[in-house]
Each structure stands twice: as C-alpha cells, then as structure tokens.
Amino acid sequence: MSKLSEALKSGKFIITSEVGPPKGINMDACLDEAKHFGEKVTAVNVTDIQSAVMRVGSLATCIKLKERGYEPIMQMVCRDRNRLSLQSEFLNAAIFGIENILCLTGDHQSLGDHPQCKGVFDLDSVQLIAAAKGLMEGKDIAGNKLDGSPSFLLGGVVSPCLEPVELQIMKMEKKIRAGAQFIQTQSIFEVDKFRAFVDKVRAQGITTPILAGIIILKSVGMARFMNENVAGVFVPEDMIKEVKETKDKLAKGVEIAARIIREIKPHCQGIHIMPLGLGHLVPEIIKQAGL
Amino acid sequence: MIVAKRKPIDEIKEMLKPYNKILVLGCGSCVAICMAGGEKEAGLLQTELQMAFDMDKTPKQIDTITILRQCDREYIEEVKDKLTQYDAILSIACGVGVQFTAEVLGGEKVLLPGLNTNFMGATIQPGIWMERCLGCGDCVLDETGGVCPVTMCSKSLMNGPCGGHEKGKCEVERTRDCGWVLIYKRLEKLGKLDLLKEIKLPKNYGAVKRPATIIHEAYQTPQITPAQDKPIKEATK
Numbered sequence: 001m002s003k004l005s006e007a008l009k010s011g012k013f014i015i016t017s018e019v020g021p022p023k024g025i026n027m028d029a030c031l032d033e034a035k036h037f038g039e040k041v042t043a044v045n046v047t048d049i050q051s052a053v054m055r056v057g058s059l060a061t062c063i064k065l066k067e068r069g070y071e072p073i074m075q076m077v078c079r080d081r082n083r084l085s086l087q088s089e090f091l092n093a094a095i096f097g098i099e100n101i102l103c104l105t106g107d108h109q110s111l112g113d114h115p116q117c118k119g120v121f122d123l124d125s126v127q128l129i130a131a132a133k134g135l136m137e138g139k140d141i142a143g144n145k146l147d148g149s150p151s152f153l154l155g156g157v158v159s160p161c162l163e164p165v166e167l168q169i170m171k172m173e174k175k176i177r178a179g180a181q182f183i184q185t186q187s188i189f190e191v192d193k194f195r196a197f198v199d200k201v202r203a204q205g206i207t208t209p210i211l212a213g214i215i216i217l218k219s220v221g222m223a224r225f226m227n228e229n230v231a232g233v234f235v236p237e238d239m240i241k242e243v244k245e246t247k248d249k250l251a252k253g254v255e256i257a258a259r260i261i262r263e264i265k266p267h268c269q270g271i272h273i274m275p276l277g278l279g280h281l282v283p284e285i286i287k288q289a290g291l
Numbered sequence: 292m293i294v295a296k297r298k299p300i301d302e303i304k305e306m307l308k309p310y311n312k313i314l315v316l317g318c319g320s321c322v323a324i325c326m327a328g329g330e331k332e333a334g335l336l337q338t339e340l341q342m343a344f345d346m347d348k349t350p351k352q353i354d355t356i357t358i359l360r361q362c363d364r365e366y367i368e369e370v371k372d373k374l375t376q377y378d379a380i381l382s383i384a385c386g387v388g389v390q391f392t393a394e395v396l397g398g399e400k401v402l403l404p405g406l407n408t409n410f411m412g413a414t415i416q417p418g419i420w421m422e423r424c425l426g427c428g429d430c431v432l433d434e435t436g437g438v439c440p441v442t443m444c445s446k447s448l449m450n451g452p453c454g455g456h457e458k459g460k461c462e463v464e465r466t467r468d469c470g471w472v473l474i475y476k477r478l479e480k481l482g483k484l485d486l487l488k489e490i491k492l493p494k495n496y497g498a499v500k501r502p503a504t505i506i507h508e509a510y511q512t513p514q515i516t517p518a519q520d521k522p523i524k525e526a527t528k
Binding site for chain 1: 496
C-alpha cells in the first residue's frame with residue numbers, strides 16, 4: 001500500500017506537491033525540486049506533458065523520483081494516447097512500482113508547443129479512471145483477462161471555483177463512482193467559493209478526500225495572467241493589491257498561500273501545493289500554515 | 292451540408308501553372324450554399340484567374356461549367372464529353388466531388404481541388420456556417436439534449452466538461468462555446484439533467500470503418516465492393 005493510501009486511511013491532514021518533467025534529458029533541476037519539499041509532503045505529483053508542451057514523460061520521472069526515495073503520483077492525461085497505449089502505460093507503471101495515479105483530461109493540443117498535432121482523447125478522464133479500475137480487477141476495457149493485475153490508488157481532479165459548479169460536481173461524482181479514491185483541485189484563491197463547493201459535495205453524501213490546490217502567487221502579473229487565462233482560477237482584487245504593495249513578492253506569496261491553507265483546512269482532507277519551480281518555498285508555506 | 296472554403300488564389304494559380312486549357316467546375320449544392328463553389332463563385336474565380344494569368348503574360352483558356360452535384364454520377368455523365376476536352380479541371384466542389392468526378396472520368400483527367408473542405412454544418416446566420424456533426428456513426432444526441440459532445444466539445448469528451456472552460460467558453464478559443472456547458476443548459480431547460488449522471492462507456496470509434504461504405508438494404512448485392520465505384524462485373528469488362 002502506498003504512503004499516500006495509508007495517509008488517506010489514517011484521516012490525517014495530507015500534503016502533496018508537484019514537479020514538472022523537463023524539456024530535454026537534464027533531470028537535475030526537476031528531481032532537486034523534490035528535495036526541498038521535506039518529510040511533511042507525503043507524495044509528489046508528476047505532470048504528464050503539462051500544458052501540451054513536449055517534454056520527458058511522467059512515468060520516467062516517477063521512476064527517477066522513486067529511486068531517490070520519494071513517493072510519486074503519476075499523472076496521466078487523455079490527449080496523447082489511445083486506450084491501447086493508456087492501458088499499457090498503467091501496466092508499465094505497475095511494473096515499476098508506481099502505486100498512485102492521477103487521471104486528467106489534459107490541456108488541448110492547440111495550446112501547447114505542437115499546435116498542429118492530432119489530439120487523441122479516445123477516452124475521457126472518467127473512462128480513464130474506469131479503465132485503471134478494470135485493470136485492477138483483472139480485465140481490460142475490451143473485457144479480456146490479464147495475466148497479473150496491478151494495484152493502484154486512483155485519483156481525479158476538480159475545479160471548485162468553475163461555473164457551473166454543479167457540472168463540476170456531476171463529473172467528479174462520476175470519477176469517484178468509476179474508482180477515484182482521492183480528489184485534487186485546481187488552485188484555490190476564493191476561499192468562500194471553495195467552502196460552498198465542499199458544502200455542496202458533502203450534502204450529496206460524497207466523502208472522498210479532497211486535497212485543495214495551492215499555487216504561490218509570485219507577482220501581480222501572474223495573478224492577472226491567471227485571471228485572464230486560467231479557467232477556474234480567480235485571484236481577488238484585494239489579494240492582488242496586497243502583492244502590489246509589498247516589496248518582497250515571494251514572501252508575500254508564501255504568506256498568502258499559508259493563509260489560504262489555514263482558512264480552508266477545516267473544509268478539506270489535505271492540500272496539494274503546485275510550486276511551479278519554487279519548491280524551496282514549500283517548507284516555509286507548511287510552517288506558516290501551522291501544519 | 293458540407294462546408295468548404297476556397298483555397299488562396301496563389302495556391303490555385305501554382306497548381307494550374309502547367310496547364311493551358313482549364314475548366315473551373317462548380318458544384319450547385321452544399322458548396323453553392325456556403326458561397327465557396329457554386330455557379331457564381333465559379334464565374335468569379337474564372338475571371339480572377341484569367342486576369343491573374345494575363346497580368347503574368349501567361350494567358351490561358353479558362354472556361355467554367357457548374358453541375359448540380361459532383362457527388363452524383365448522373366450529373367457528371369451529362370457533361371462528360373465537355374470535361375474531357377480540358378488539360379485540367381479545377382473542381383470547386385468538396386473533396387468528395389473532386390475525387391468522384393475524377394473517378395467517373397476513369398481517372399484519366401487531371402482533377403485539382405479549388406477548395407479546402409472543412410466540415411458538416413449548418414447556416415447559423417447568413418454568411419456564417421458552423422460544424423454540427425463529425426459523422427461518428429454512433430449518434431448519442433438522445434442522451435445529450437440534442438447537442439453533440441463528439442462535435443461540440445473540442446476534445447469529444449463523453450462524461451462532462453474538462454476544467455478548461457470559462458464563462459461558458461472553450462479553452463481552445465474563448466469565443467467558442469463549451470459544448471458541455473451547452474449540453475448542461477439544454478438538459479436543464481428540458482428538465483433532464485439526470486441524463487448526465489450515467490457514466491458513458493468508451494466510445495465505439497470502430498462504428499464507422501474508414502473509408503466507409505453504406506449499401507442500402509434494397510441494393511445489397513455481392514458485386515459492390517467499397518474500393519470501387521462500379522460493380523466489379525462492369526469494371527472488369
């Protein structure tokens with residue numbers, strides 16, 4: 001059983017973080033980022049061709065992290081592979097001892113650095129989770145029996161501040177029914193919206209652990225960019241003002257992240273910090289959040 | 292209908308360079324409605340090409356004919372004798388018309404495409420056409436309030452939206468609607484939101500084996516093969 005799986009069972013507040021594989025084969029910076037996270041981070045997400053920008057794969061990076069003693073959460077998206085390749089990748093992951101898998105749709109190929117490529121999307125994220133669950137039960141999508149079946153902790157994602165939120169919850173509920181055992185969210189800046197989302201989810205009787213997404217606000221520009229370009233992420237104006245009026249932007253970013261965590265902590269089972277290259281700040285966020 | 296758009300004039304000119312006696316062959320159906328390849332467009336293209344080649348001091352004979360449908364043998368057969376008189380035929384039908392005209396002419400004539408064929412769609416407003424069907428061969432419109440997830444979702448997702456839509460618009464372009472928000476609103480209006488709860492299984496992308504053939508029950512004879520446009524008996528005579 002993975003450490004993440006045990007932690008989820010224990011009911012303690014969980015911290016996960018994330019690294020992005022590099023474009024090129026120099027893995028040092030990527031793997032070193034995980035070094036900063038510290039022992040309080042239970043597991044590390046590894047993105048899968050993030051933002052549709054061609055780079056090292058998730059599985060290879062997960063294997064490298066595992067060799068260094070970190071517990072990876074392998075992300076898998078539906079954009080680049082058909083059901084043959086996706087199912088095969090689940091088996092590959094199992095062979096290398098990868099136990100946690102997070103299933104996502106994936107950004108559209110037109111947003112990446114090869115916009116002329118053909119997108120696949122043979123499966124969607126709900127079907128991807130169901131496919132992994134099927135493999136765990138010894139069968140592939142076509143119903144064929146496996147000679148040796150894998151065991152995974154499966155996760156899915158949700159965007160709690162994205163309207164209509166009912167549609168988000170509807171799909172999240174399907175992911176859980178398909179086999180997702182934990183949920184990570186898009187980054188949260190609107191605490192009230194997040195609380196309302198959790199209330200709606202719990203009112204439906206959904207008890208699956210939710211790890212709230214946290215991003216470090218680096219600058220006013222970053223906040224404005226996210227508000228205009230990142231779906232489901234809205235940095236409130238007073239928060240932008242706070243960053244604007246501070247000299248040490250990163251220290252302010254850490255302070256805001258820690259504050260958000262303190263405010264949402266009673267409403268979720270953990271947090272997922274996406275440092276985007278600022279991995280060295282993760283321990284300070286955790287400290288200031290009082291975790 | 293099939294919606295197409297004319298290729299840039301320079302690309303067409305480049306294609307036609309090696310030929311002297313050229314026919315612009317219009318098609319009076321879908322591409323006439325979408326103002327790309329009908330009789331009027333054939334006439335305009337003829338004039339434009341004529342002037343362009345004249346200015347280059349490489350004058351060519353360029354004529355034009357428009358038939359009702361280039362995807363129907365009978366209309367092509369009617370003008371077959373005229374068509375064979377040209378060095379090259381610039382078809383401004385969809386890709387189907389270009390290929391089928393060449394097939395009906397026995398593959399012995401140079402057929403060149405004057406259009407890029409884009410999609411199956413509807414006239415949303417005069418001059419605006421939008422895609423509505425991908426021809427997947429496995430229609431699910433009964434489950435999605437009459438809005439197609441395969442076509443209207445840029446990722447053809449079957450179980451709900453991705454996390455990329457914002458204010459009801461798709462992540463691919465913020466001017467286009469998110470198909471799943473459309474589905475949600477339609478089902479809400481119809482009082483059928485419960486339809487969204489069912490987990491949809493992976494789609495059968497083998498429902499249409501491409502290139503596809505359909506043979507109507509009344510016409511099912513063993514002589515027709517998908518690869519040929521004529522019955523074997525006749526073709527091998």
